[in-house]
Amino acid sequence: xxxxxxxxxxxxxxxxxxxxxxxxxxxxxxxxxxxxxxxxxxxxxxxxxxxxxxxxxxxxxxxxxxxxxxxxxxxxxxxxxxxxxxxxxxxxxxxxxxxxxxxxxxxxxxxxxxxxxxxxxxxxxxxxxxxxxxxxxxxxxxxxxxxxxxxxxxxxxxxxxxxxxxxxxxxxxxxxxxxxxxxxxxxxxxxxxxxxxxxxxxxxxxxxxxxxxxxxxxxxx
Amino acid sequence: xxxxxxxxxxxxxxxxxxxxxxxxxxxxxxxxxxxxxxxxxxxxxxxxxxxxxxxxxxxxxxxxxxxxxxxx
Amino acid sequence: xxxxxxxxxxxxxxxxxxxxxxxxxxxxxxxxxxxxxxxxxxxxxxxxxxxxxxxxxxxxxxxxxxxxxxxxxxxxxxxxxxxxxxxxxxxxxxxxxxxxxxxxxxxxxxxxxxxxxxxxxxxxxxxxxxxxxxxxxxxxxxxxxxxxxxxxxxxxxxxxxxxxxxxxxxxxxxxxxxxxxxxxxxxxxxxxxxxxxxxxxxxxxxxxxxxxxxxxxxxxxxxxxxxxxxxxxxxxxxxxxxxxxxxxxxxxxxxxxxxxxxxxxxxxxxxxxxxxxxxxxxxxxxxxxxxxxxxxxxxxxxxxxxxxxxxxxxxxxxxxxxxxxxxxxxxxxxxxxxxxxxxxxxxxxxx
Numbered sequence: 036x037x038x039x040x041x042x043x044x045x046x047x048x049x050x051x052x053x054x055x056x057x058x059x060x061x062x063x064x065x066x067x068x069x070x071x072x073x074x075x076x077x078x079x080x081x082x083x084x085x086x087x088x089x090x091x092x093x094x095x096x097x098x099x100x101x102x103x104x105x106x107x108x109x110x111x112x113x114x115x116x117x118x119x120x121x122x123x124x125x126x127x128x129x130x131x132x133x134x135x136x137x138x139x140x141x142x143x144x145x146x147x148x149x150x151x152x153x154x155x156x157x158x159x160x161x162x163x164x165x166x167x168x169x170x171x172x173x174x175x176x177x178x179x180x181x182x183x184x185x186x187x188x189x190x191x192x193x194x195x196x197x198x199x200x201x202x203x204x205x206x207x208x209x210x211x212x213x214x215x216x217x218x219x220x221x222x223x224x225x226x227x228x229x230x231x232x233x234x235x236x237x238x239x240x241x242x243x244x245x246x247x248x249x250x251x252x253x254x255x256x
Numbered sequence: 257x258x259x260x261x262x263x264x265x266x267x268x269x270x271x272x273x274x275x276x277x278x279x280x281x282x283x284x285x286x287x288x289x290x291x292x293x294x295x296x297x298x299x300x301x302x303x304x305x306x307x308x309x310x311x312x313x314x315x316x317x318x319x320x321x322x323x324x325x326x327x328x
Numbered sequence: 329x330x331x332x333x334x335x336x337x338x339x340x341x342x343x344x345x346x347x348x349x350x351x352x353x354x355x356x357x358x359x360x361x362x363x364x365x366x367x368x369x370x371x372x373x374x375x376x377x378x379x380x381x382x383x384x385x386x387x388x389x390x391x392x393x394x395x396x397x398x399x400x401x402x403x404x405x406x407x408x409x410x411x412x413x414x415x416x417x418x419x420x421x422x423x424x425x426x427x428x429x430x431x432x433x434x435x436x437x438x439x440x441x442x443x444x445x446x447x448x449x450x451x452x453x454x455x456x457x458x459x460x461x462x463x464x465x466x467x468x469x470x471x472x473x474x475x476x477x478x479x480x481x482x483x484x485x486x487x488x489x490x491x492x493x494x495x496x497x498x499x500x501x502x503x504x505x506x507x508x509x510x511x512x513x514x515x516x517x518x519x520x521x522x523x524x525x526x527x528x529x530x531x532x533x534x535x536x537x538x539x540x541x542x543x544x545x546x547x548x549x550x551x552x553x554x555x556x557x558x559x560x561x562x563x564x565x566x567x568x569x570x571x572x573x574x575x576x577x578x579x580x581x582x583x584x585x586x587x588x589x590x591x592x593x594x595x596x597x598x599x600x601x602x603x604x605x606x607x608x609x610x611x612x613x614x615x616x617x618x619x620x621x622x623x624x625x626x627x628x629x630x631x632x633x634x635x636x637x638x639x640x641x642x643x644x645x646x647x648x649x650x651x652x653x654x655x656x657x658x659x660x661x662x663x664x665x666x667x668x669x670x671x672x673x674x675x676x677x678x679x
Contacts (some may be wrong), residue, residue, distance in 0.1 A: 186599055190589040199585050200603065203578035204610045207618055217344065234613060243608050249602045254524050286558055290355065290380065290492035294558045298500050298551040306546040309662065316669050323676050 038130075041123055045131035049107075060139075061105050067147050070095050071154050085220035088151070088158040093213055095147055096172065097205065100140050104180040105197060107132055108188040125254040129181070129246060136177035144169045160221035164228065168215045173237040178242045184252050189206040211235050331588065336661050342654030344347045349647045350499040356480055357382040357444035358487030362437060362452060367395075369457035370424040375405075376441065377416040379447075380487060384410045389439040393418050394438045401427050402438075403471040420463050423468035425461040432456050445480020447487075486641055490559055497555050499647050503574075503655035504548035509615070510656045511541030511663060512580075516608045519601035531597035532674070534604060535587070536667035542580050549573055560625050569626045572614045579607045579614075647670065 053060065074091055119128055148159075148169070159165045180201055187197040215231045286293050361378040377393075384391065393416075409417040416439075426433055433456075437449040457465075485495055515537035522530040551572065553563040564570060587604050590596035668673040 186586070186603060189595065189599055190586075196586065196589050200582045203575050203582060204607070206575045207572075207610065207613050210618070234618070236637075238610075238613055241612075242606075245606055245609050249605060252598060252602050291558055294555060295351075295492045295496045295500070297554050298497050301551050301554065302500060302504070302547050305543060305550075306662075309543055313666060313669060316673070319491040320669070320673055320676060327676075327679070 038124055038127055041127035042131045042134070045123070045127060046135055049131065049135045049181050058106070062106075062112075063099055063143055064160040065148060066102060067095060067099050067150055068141070070098070071150050073145075075154055080218050085158045086217060088155065089213055089216040089220060091155075092147065092151055093172070093209060093216065095151075096140075096144055096176070097209060099143055099147065099202065100173075101180060101197070102210045103139055104136055104177065104184055105194060107136060107181065119234060120254070125251045126247060128254070129185070129250040132180055132181050133246070134241070136181050140173035140177045141170060144173055159216075161219045165216060165219035167213055167232065168219060168235075171215075171232070171239060172208070172212045174239045175212075175235065175242065176205065178239065178246055179204055182242070182246045182250070185250065189253065208235065208238055211238075221226070335657055339654055339661055342650045343658060346499050346647060346651040346654050350496050350651065353483055353485055353647070354481075355381050355493060355495070356484040357441075357447060358489070359437065359439065359447055359449045360489075362449060365452060366454045366456065367420070367422060369422050369426050369455065371422055373420045373422060374574050375418045375419060377437075377668045379414045379416065379444075380492070381444075382422030382441070383413050384416055384441070384449075385444045387414050390442045391416070392440045394472065395420060395435045395455075396438055396474070396553065397427060397433060397435045397455075397469065399427075400474070401466070401468060401469045402474045403473075413637060422455075424457075424467065425459075425465035425468060426455055426457045426466040427462065427469040428457075429460055429462050431458070431460060432670075438477075440477050440639075442478045443481075446477035447480075482669075483643060485644055494555060494559060497551070499651040500643060501548060501551045501555055502648070504544045504551065505650040506652045507659040508541045508544040508548060508658040511537045511544065512608060512611065513661050514660075515541060516605055519604040522597060522601040523605075526594075526598075528593070528597055528673075528674075531601060532670050533667055534601065534615045536663045536670060537660075538580060538583060538604065539666055540663035542577065542584075543662070544655075544659050545573065545577050545580070547575065556625075565625060567625045568618065572618060575612050576614050579610060583607060 074095070078087075081183055138163050148157075148165075151157075180197075183201040183204065186200060187194070190196050211231050211234050215228065215235070218231070286297070332457065358380040359377060360380040363376050364373070367373050388410055391408045391410065393408060394402040395405075396402045403420060403422070405418040406421050407419045411417060432454065433452050434451045435455055436451050437453060438446060439449075440446045488495055515534045518530045518534035518537065521527065522534065549570070552573075554568070556565055557563045557572070560567075583603060587596055587600050590599065
């Protein structure tokens with residue numbers, strides 16, 4: 036079995052598991068909706084400011100993605116890990132997880148956007164720029180959280196450890212994303228969009244490369 | 257050990273109080289003589305940082321010494 | 329006693345040099361204050377100048393002063409009275425018109441002394457005139473010429489109006505970052521070596537280097553906060569570099585927490601090495617990329633001058649580079665001692 040067919044099989048497995056239980060998507064959706072609801076009722080006068088909207092969006096996304104990705108390693112218990120270990124290439128495991136998480140997070144970010152637009156109103160004017168930010172953000176978040184979840188899964192799925200390890204690491208990505216998204220609201224006449232995209236792409240590529248190089252070391256037990 | 261730590265905390269609290277008092281007494285102390293005391297403060301912080309690390313190493317070594325004694 | 333001690337001796341020598349030269353070399357004489365700062369054309373003005381590190385009484389009659397407008401148009405002070413070493417009284421007879429096509433202009437003050445050298449107070453003084461007459465103004469202002477400025481004392485650090493003596497922190501605060509960065513780089517090197525050879529010794533070295541780097545980072549942050557309080561007005565100015573360094577320290581704090589989360593030595597070493605490499609990669613955009621793209625109060629960012637001609641002149645370089653090497657070597661020394669203690673501890677635990 037070569038790498039690609041292994042990845043394909045693992046992806047199908049994730050999808051089947053997801054469709055069978057509907058656990059991740061529905062749980063996350065509920066999470067997003069209730070967060071939006073709570074935050075919206077906390078700001079009595081409403082979210083009328085683009086900066087506030089963008090910050091709110093990415094904070095919801097941050098916690099939603101952590102919740103979504105923790106599940107991807109929680110459901111792998113020790114025996115199943117051992118089973119994978121004897122059968123599969125570690126690269127296939129991590130790539131399939133990354134690809135699955137990227138698509139999950141991208142879908143999730145679209146849903147969050149829709150939910151925010153429905154409940155608070157849409158502040159985004161440049162759709163393509165914001166979509167690009169969403170995509171790059173999902174890639175960055177999912178690579179980072181997948182990797183850190185892989186580390187913390189070695190410490191008995193210690194979720195405190197996950198938060199401690201991932202929050203500082205995610206700050207640069209989050210800050211660049213917020214800057215880029217504020218640009219997409221049309222509030223700023225900012226010329227630095229290309230630079231921000233460049234930074235995000237560079238960070239994503241470096242993180243992806245390192246994950247691929249380092250995961251085989253995490254994997255063996 | 258605990259007594260040591262308590263006394264250290266006391267000394268530090270006193271020091272901070274002293275500094276706060278000094279600041280109130282002469283608000284422009286740090287700005288006097290071309291703000292040279294800012295440099296003094298920076299050097300003192302580095303010094304105390306290294307001393308604190310020394311204390312940490314010292315305690316580690318004390319433990320090791322005790323262990324060697326026990327082994328004998 | 330001290331193994332292979334040449335670099336430790338070098339560290340001590342360089343730091344002794346840093347402390348003596350960094351503290352003893354005086355600042356270049358400067359102008360601390362001028363009053364009044366707003367002048368009216370057509371009047372005689374008596375201007376009081378407060379000097380910094382200046383020796384006016386030594387220069388006495390050789391002192392000269394000019395007001396300088398754009399395009400090398402100058403007006404010489406008609407009389408200079410030396411009150412004491414730090415105080416001068418200048419008299420300017422301002423012509424009725426300015427060589428300018430607007431009612432307001434700014435000029436700089438140049439003070440020349442054979443003892444202190446030429447001192448420029450750039451664009452610090454406002455000029456106003458009631459009516460504009462460019463031709464007449466140009467004629468009136470073209471009488472005086474500025475000639476043969478003196479060079480100042482050789483061995484001085486630059487005078488900066490906000491920084492004053494705190495410019496010396498360049499040798500104590502800034503090198504901490506260099507040391508931190510070098511320690512982290514070497515630590516990553518040992519983490520990589522651990523993952524290639526699974527040599528526990530490499531992991532111990534990486535741990536000790538990270539610990540020393542973390543201490544230096546923490547000290548850099550605290551000393552930076554003190555300096556910021558008296559240069560920028562607040563301990564924490566939400567400056568990009570301050571924020572990014574705080575985040576970097578959080579990342580490395582997580583490294584120590586990660587190590588604490590595992591009991592098994594091999595697993596601990598392996599995961600710590602993996603995380604260390606990952607964290608260092610995340611550190612690069614934090615320290616090098618993002619601060620350069622955003623406005624910062626630090627030099628070298630968002631349009632502020634870098635360590636260029638102004639902030640780091642040749643005299644400062646003569647102290648700054650040795651200081652950087654000295655502090656870095658000290659960091660490695662700290663790391664080495666802490667590594668050797670760790671190694672002893674492990675040996676005792678195994679026995």
